[in-house]
Amino acid sequence: NKNLNNDYTIKTNDEYKGKKAAIAAALQKDEDFDEANLEENEVEHDMGDDGLLLPPYPKSQLRRWAPAPFVKPQEETPGEMGKAVNIPIEQEKVMLEKFQENQFNLLASDMISLNRSLTDVRFEKCKAKRYPTLLPTTSVVIVFHNEAWTTLLRTIWSTINRSPRPLLKEIILVDDASEKEHLGKKLEDYIKTLPVSTRLFRTESRSGLIRARLLGAKHVKGDVITFLDAHCECTEGWLEPLLSRIVEDRSTVVCPIIDVISDTTFEYIQASDMTWGGFNWKLNFRWYRVPEREMQRRGGDRTAPLRTPTMAGGLFAIDREYFYKIGSYDEGMDIWGGENLEMSFRVWMCGGTLEIAPCSHVGHVFRKTTPYSFPGGTGRVVNHNNARLAEVWLDDWKHFYYNINPGALNVPVGDVSERKALRERLKCKSFRWYLENIYPESQMPLDYYYLGEIRNAETSNCLDTLGGKAGQPLGMGYCHGMGGNQVFAYTKRKQIMSDDNCLDAAHPRGPIKLIRCHGMRGNQEWTYDTKSRTIKHTNTGMCLDKPESADVWKPVLRSCDRSRGQQWLMQVDFKW
Ligand code: LR7
Numbered sequence: 282n283k284n285l286n287n288d289y290t291i292k293t294n295d296e297y298k299g300k301k302a303a304i305a306a307a308l309q310k311d312e313d314f315d316e317a318n319l320e321e322n323e324v325e326h327d328m329g330d331d332g333l334l335l336p337p338y339p340k341s342q343l344r345r346w347a348p349a350p351f352v353k354p355q356e357e358t359p360g361e362m363g364k365a366v367n368i369p370i371e372q373e374k375v376m377l378e379k380f381q382e383n384q385f386n387l388l389a390s391d392m393i394s395l396n397r398s399l400t401d402v403r404f405e406k407c408k409a410k411r412y413p414t415l416l417p418t419t420s421v422v423i424v425f426h427n428e429a430w431t432t433l434l435r436t437i438w439s440t441i442n443r444s445p446r447p448l449l450k451e452i453i454l455v456d457d458a459s460e461k462e463h464l465g466k467k468l469e470d471y472i473k474t475l476p477v478s479t480r481l482f483r484t485e486s487r488s489g490l491i492r493a494r495l496l497g498a499k500h501v502k503g504d505v506i507t508f509l510d511a512h513c514e515c516t517e518g519w520l521e522p523l524l525s526r527i528v529e530d531r532s533t534v535v536c537p538i539i540d541v542i543s544d545t546t547f548e549y550i551q552a553s554d555m556t557w558g559g560f561n562w563k564l565n566f567r568w569y570r571v572p573e574r575e576m577q578r579r580g581g582d583r584t585a586p587l588r589t590p591t592m593a594g595g596l597f598a599i600d601r602e603y604f605y606k607i608g609s610y611d612e613g614m615d616i617w618g619g620e621n622l623e624m625s626f627r628v629w630m631c632g633g634t635l636e637i638a639p640c641s642h643v644g645h646v647f648r649k650t651t652p653y654s655f656p657g658g659t660g661r662v663v664n665h666n667n668a669r670l671a672e673v674w675l676d677d678w679k680h681f682y683y684n685i686n687p688g689a690l691n692v693p694v695g696d697v698s699e700r701k702a703l704r705e706r707l708k709c710k711s712f713r714w715y716l717e718n719i720y721p722e723s724q725m726p727l728d729y730y731y732l733g734e735i736r737n738a739e740t741s742n743c744l745d746t747l748g749g750k751a752g753q754p755l756g757m758g759y760c761h762g763m764g765g766n767q768v769f770a771y772t773k774r775k776q777i778m779s780d781d782n783c784l785d786a787a788h789p790r791g792p793i794k795l796i797r798c799h800g801m802r803g804n805q806e807w808t809y810d811t812k813s814r815t816i817k818h819t820n821t822g823m824c825l826d827k828p829e830s831a832d833v834w835k836p837v838l839r840s841c842d843r844s845r846g847q848q849w850l851m852q853v854d855f856k857w
C-alpha cells in the first residue's frame with residue numbers, strides 16, 4: 282500500500298522534529314510495499330534483451346529517506362521567499378558595473394542569503410504525492426566557468442537544504458578553468474565545511490561545459506547523476522519526483538520544471554507547466570506549448586510526468602550506468618551548445634524516455650547574453666557542435682539546419698565516426714521515427730514537398746523573411762541562393778515555413794505575416810499548383826502576388842488572375 286510513506290505537510294524545523302518519529306515508524310512498516318514495487322519493475326525490465334535495459338536497482342542499494350526539513354526564512358535579508366531585490370537608486374552605478382561581470386545582478390545576488398527561503402510553488406496535488414520509500418542516491422554535478430560566489434553557493438546550499446539527506450550522496454563541482462580568485466583556495470576551504478561531501482575537480486584548461494560534465498560524471502559515486510547549472514536554486518521536494526521516475530525505469534531521463542530567477546532582481550518566478558522542449562531549424566532549443574495530445578495521454582493530470590521531445594540541457598537526472606550506456610556526451614563538442622538536443626534525440630531514438638516531472642521545480646538564472654568568452658568564437662563553436670549532432674542524428678532533416686544556417690557548412694565538424702558507430706551499436710531508430718512518434722508537432726516537418734527558394738516568375742525576386750521575428754510581414758529580396766532568410770519549406774500540411782514561422786494571412790487585403798506555425802491549417806494553409814505555379818491561400822481564395830511596385834518589397838494577396846506576378850517557382854531545391 283503506497284500510502285505508508287512520507288508526510289509532505291511538514292513545514293518548519295520544529296514541526297519536523299515532532300513528526301520525525303512518526304515518519305520513522307511509518308517507514309518501518311513499509312516492507313511489503315517495497316517488495317511489490319520492485320517486482321513490478323522486474324517484469325518491465327525483463328522484456329528486452331538487447332543489452333541496453335538495466336535491471337532494477339538491488340534493494341540494498343536503495344535508501345530510505347524523509348523529506349528535507351523546511352529552512353525558515355531569514356527575515357532580515359532581502360529576497361526571502363523568492364522575492365525581488367530592488368537596489369536603491371544611489372547604488373545603481375555599482376549595480377550596473379557588477380552586472381557586466383556575470384550578466385546578472387551580482388549586487389542583488391550578494392545581498393541574498395545563501396540559504397534563502399522560497400515559496401512552495403508546487404501544485405497541491407504534488408505536495409500530497411507519495412513517492413517510493415526507497416530511492417537511489419544521487420550525486421549532484423555542477424560545472425562552472427567564472428561563476429559568482431553567491432550564485433554558486435546558493436546552488437550548493439539549496440541542494441543541501443532541500444534534498445532528503447540520505448539520497449544526496451555528494452556534490453561534485455567541476456571548475457572549468459575559472460580565473461576568479463574566489464573559486465580557488467577559498468572555495469576549496471569552504472567546501473570542507475559543508476555538511477555534505479563535496480568534491481572539487483578542475484579541468485586542466487578551458488574545456489567547455491560538455492567535457493567538464495564528463496569529468497564530473499567520472500567521479501560520481503551515487504546511482505544517479507543529477508546535473509545542475511551553477512546558478513540554480515532547488516525548491517522543496519525537487520529531488521524526489523526525479524529519482525522516483527528513475528527507480529521505476531532506469532532508462533528515464535528526468536528534468537524538473539525550470540523556473541526563472543530574474544537576472545535583474547533575483548525574483549523567483551514560476552515557469553509554465555504547459556510548455557515542453559522543442560527546437561527550431563537552427564537547432565536552438567525552444568519552449569513550445571504542450572499539445573493537447575500529450576495532455577490527453579496524461580489523462581489531463583498536470584502533475585503527471587510530461588514526455589518532452591527535448592530538454593534545455595542544464596538540469597536533469599539520469600541513472601549513472603544508463604548515462605554511459607546511452608553514450609554520455611559527444612566529447613567532440615566544445616564550450617557550450619548542442620549537447621542538450623544531441624542527448625534528447627539520442628535518448629528517444631535509442632530506447633529511452635525523456636520527461637519533465639512537473640512536481641519538481643528548480644530555479645535558474647536566465648541571462649540575456651553570455652558573460653564569458655567562447656574560445657574559437659561563439660558562432661563557430663555553436664555551429665561546430667550543432668553540425669556534429671545534425672550529422673549523427675538528423676538524417677535527411679540535417680538539410681533544414683544547413684539551409685537556414687549555411688555558415689555551418691564552413692565550419693569543420695571533425696570526426697563523428699565514433700558517434701555514428703554508437704548509433705549503430707545501440708540500434709537506434711531513425712529521425713523519421715522520432716518525428717513520427719515523439720514529435721509530430723516538430724518545426725522540422727515530417728513530410729514536405731520542397732525545401733528551397735521561392736522565386737517570382739515576373740520579377741525574379743525571392744520570398745525573404747528579412748530576418749524578421751515572428752509577427753513581422755513577409756518580404757522579398759534579390760535571390761541570393763544562399764538559403765538563410767530565403768529558404769522555405771512547402772509541407773504536406775500545406776504550410777509555407779521558414780524555421781518555426783509560417784506564412785499567415787488573416788485578411789484578404791491585409792499583410793502576409795510570418796507567424797509561429799500552429800499546424801492547424803486556418804490562415805496558414807496554402808496550395809501550390811505546379812502547373813499554374815500559383816500559391817493560393819485557402820481561407821481567402823486569393824493568390825500570392827508580387828509586390829505592388831518595385832520599391833515595395835512586400836508580396837501581397839490578390840484575386841487570382843493568371844498573371845506572371847502570381848507565378849512562383851519552387852525549383853531550386855537546396856540540399857546541402
Ligand atoms: O566553457 C564553459 N564551461 C562551463 O563550465 C561554459 C559554461 N560552463 C558552465 C557555466 O558556468 C554554467 O554553469 O556550464 C553551465 C551552463 O552554461 P550557461 O549557464 O552559461 O548557459 P545556459 O544556461 O544558457 O545553458 C543552457 O544551454 C547549454 C547548452 O550547452 C547547457 O545545456 C546548459 O546547461 C543550459 N542551461 C539550462 O538548461 C538551464 C535552463 C536554460 C534554458 C532554456
Ligand code: MN
Nearest residue numbers: 510511595646
Ligand atoms: Mn545557465
